[in-house]
Amino acid sequence: MxxxxxxxxxxxxxxxxxxxxxxxxxxxxxxxxxxxxxxxxxxxxxxxxxxxxxxxxLDLVGVAQEGCDLITSLEVGGNRYRMVWPMPEGLTLRGDGTAGWYIEDLAGEALFPDKLMIAQRLTSEHAAFxxxxxxxxxxxxxxxxxxxxxxxxxxxxxxxxxxxxxxxxxxxxxxxxxxxxxxxxxxxxxxxxxxxxxxxxxxxxxxxxxxxxxxxxxxxxxxxxxxxxxxxxxxxxxxxxxxxxxxxxxxxxxxxxxxxxxxxxxxxxxxxxxxxxxxxxxxxxxxxxxxxxxxxxxxxxx
Structure with missing residues (x-):
């Protein structure tokens, strides 16, 4: 038993x-x-x-484009995290750290990962949020x-x-x-x-x-x-x-x-x-x- x-x-x-x-x-x-x-x-x-x-x-401290990848550098709780976001061809990184970053498609539309998406990845991949x-x-x-x-x-x-x-x-x-x-x-x-x-x-x-x-x-x-x-x-x-x-x-x-x-x-x-x-x-x-x-x-x- x-x-x-x-x-x-x-x-x-x-x-x-x-x-x-x-x-x-x-x-x-x-x-x-x-x-x-x-x-x-x-x-x-x-x-x-x-x-x-x-x-x-959650602070966005750096953004770069490497080929078809968007690279974001984020600071959370004193730690820095690098995230890679694969992009379709034809997208281009625009903006700067002062005015704000964005991705522009061929039609001129502005895109960028929002904070909810970023937080979800920080949590699932790094348990950082x-x-x-x-x-x-x-x-x-x-x-x-x-x-x-x-x-x-x-x-x-x-x-x-x-x-x-x-x-x-x-x-x-x-x-x-x-x-x-x-x-x-x-x-x-x-x-x-x-x-x-x-x-x-x-x-x-x-x-x-x-x-x-x-x-x-x-x-x-x-x-x-x-x-x-x-x-x-x-x-x-x-x-x-x-x-x-x-x-x-x-x-x-x-x-x-x-x-x-x-x-x-x-x-x-x-x-x-x-x-x-x-x-x-x-x-x-x-x-x-x-x-x-x-x-x-x-x-x-x-």
């Missing part, structure tokens, strides 16, 4: 899984820039979770009528972080996340459990939970799970109280006897690795929380 299944209470246990399916990120000042926001609004309206973070400044999580919040409203941007534009904590100051060489950055609107449930079947008589009832309870949890509840559960995981400096609620039988947001999970909740940020295109004082920089984050302290109920993350 595998030791991890020995002496567990029930033969059927469930975990509720939530994950981010898309994102929008921008410098904090961008939330007040209508021109910058305009092409993103359709995507932003699906984002109910937001993360306020701190990223290193990380975002420290300072605060996590959510906005939902009635039937999803509010989104992250609505809350951020009048956000006291964001103002507080800005006023307290960001260290030299860093920028205040916003990450907005859209959570998958459907439910996901992971069910574990344990033939070695102590109680194997309630399996059918426990499967039904799990299915009831799967179809009974609405998007507003999942948004709050996702927020609370990430706060407990990252322990951000400027959050207070959920840092030490989640999970708990006293929390209203978890009442339904306990009623349906859910054993665990999981909140994931696993987006390949994210332009930085997230981290905090409690969590090392990683490309993917999975916040896993057992809802029961009894060792006989801890079956997913043992």
């Amino acid at each position: 595998p030791e991890i299944f020995k002496d567990k209470a029930f033969d059927v246990e469930h975990a509720l899984v939530m994950y981010a399916r898309s994102y929008v990120t921008m410098p904090a000042f961008g939330i007040y820039e209508d021109e910058l926001l305009a092409p993103l609004l359709d995507q932003i309206r699906h984002c109910h979770i937001y993360i306020v973070g701190m990223t290193p400044k 990380d975002c420290k999580v300072l605060y996590i919040g959510q906005a939902y409203g009635d039937d999803g009528s509010r989104h992250a941007l609505d809350r951020l534009k009048k956000h006291e904590t964001l103002q507080k972080i800005a006023v307290k100051g960001i260290p030299e060489g860093y920028n205040l950055t916003i990450l907005m996340l859209a959570i998958e609107p459907g439910n996901q449930l992971i069910t574990m079947f344990n033939p070695f459990a102590n109680d194997k008589r309630q399996g059918s009832d426990r499967i039904k309870k799990g299915l009831d939970k799967l179809f009974g949890t609405n998007e507003a509840e999942r948004t709050t559960l996702y927020e609370a799970s990430l706060i407990r995981y990252f322990q951000p400096q400027f959050n207070k609620e959920f840092k030490n109280s989640f999970p708990s039988t006293n929390l209203k947001v978890l009442a339904d999970c306990y009623e349906k006897d859910i054993a665990a909740v999981v909140a994931e940020i696993c987006i390949d295109e994210l332009p930085f690795r997230l981290f905090s004082d409690a969590v090392h920089p990683r490309p993917y984050h999975i916040a896993k929380h057992d809802l029961h302290t009894d060792e006989a109920r801890r079956v997913f993350f043992t």
